[in-house]
Amino acid sequence: MVPPSSPKDKFFEKVINPYLSEVMKQCQDIEMHEGVLHTQDVQGPKKDGSKKARLEAVEQEIFKCQGMVEHGLSANHSMITEFICEHKVDNKDIGDITFKINDQINHLPTQIYDLQNQKIV
Structure with missing residues (x-):
């Protein structure tokens, strides 16, 4: 293996991927307060309790998020179904x-002809 500080790695960092140093930086929170930009390093997760307890907490959070997504999908589905039912028109x-409109369209030229040829008394 090549040691991490080899000239090959420096070449890769500077020439092939000039943005690698930016990508490798620690994440920062950026906030604007009273017109001043504040940056703060993002802290990693706090390690309280055992791995098992932390995994269970993450699992519970995932289940909670899944429940919220399922409720959102259910609400979306019911809104779509309600919209379709309200705007559904029977083919008959x-x-x-259509038949009534065509009948009126066919009757209009005769009425126009009668009006044009009507004698004023």
């Missing part, structure tokens, strides 16, 4: 409406 109704 559409056919009847």
Whole structure:
């Protein structure tokens, strides 16, 4: 293996990937207070308790998030279903409406002809 401080690594860092140093930096929180930009290093997770207890806490958090997502999906599905039911039009109704409109369209030229040829008394 190549030692970490070899010239090959420095070449890679400076020439091949000039942004590697930025990527490798520790994460920072950036906040703006009263027009002044404040940066603070992000602290890692606190290690309280055993691994098992921490994993159970993470698992509970995941279950809580999954529940929120499921409730959101359920609400979205019910809203879509309600919208579809409210705006659903029966095909028979559409056919009847189309027939009535065509009937009126066919009747209008005769009414126009009668009005044009009407004698004023």
